[in-house]
Amino acid sequence: MHEAPLFPPNASQATTLVTTRVEIPDLVAQVYEAAPPEERRALLAMLLRPLGLLSLAAIGNGIFAHLRLHGGWPDFRPPGEDLDRVRASDIAALVHHVQQVSIETVQGLAALLKGSPVLAGSAAAAMLVAVLLQHSRRRRAEPAGHTDEAGTAG
Numbered sequence: 435m436h437e438a439p440l441f442p443p444n445a446s447q448a449t450t451l452v453t454t455r456v457e458i459p460d461l462v463a464q465v466y467e468a469a470p471p472e473e474r475r476a477l478l479a480m481l482l483r484p485l486g487l488l489s490l491a492a493i494g495n496g497i498f499a500h501l502r503l504h505g506g507w508p509d510f511r512p513p514g515e516d517l518d519r520v521r522a523s524d525i526a527a528l529v530h531h532v533q534q535v536s537i538e539t540v541q542g543l544a545a546l547l548k549g550s551p552v553l554a555g556s557a558a559a560a561m562l563v564a565v566l567l568q569h570s571r572r573r574r575a576e577p578a579g580h581t582d583e584a585g586t587a588g
Contacts, residue, residue, distance in 0.1 A: 459529035463522035464558035471514045479510040484536035494524035541570050
């Protein structure tokens with residue numbers, strides 16, 4: 435029985451393979467789980483910025499509203515134990531919501547990850563950056579006013 439190679443021959447095929455198997459929210463959740471507290475704060479600060487308290491209260495059983503209220507703003511510094519209470523599923527739900535409100539924020543994660551020496555060596559962060567760059571290129575190539583199958587603007 436012939437098995438497919440573990441890695442596709444080029445980066446374009448690799449990111450296509452990744453996007454079919456793993457979604458952006460799941461990759462961000464993996465990066466969050468592997469990140470130290472300072473990097474978690476930076477990720478959360480970026481993701482929380484475009485959302486109001488009412489939106490945050492509806493995601494992750496209100497954990498993000500709690501973090502936003504008790505972490506300070508704009509100098510976001512929630513305690514480490516609060517950061518540890520955030521589960522991967524909460525992060526995935528947050529990213530899913532942010533994608534609907536501000537795709538620019540999600541695309542901005544690539545710059546944050548590339549600028550972090552701590553996360554630069556993370557496989558999940560590298561995959562996420564590749565996927566985000568691929569999505570960004572695809573969005574720039576789409577004609578203005580394009581909608582996808584779900585009817586959302588692209």
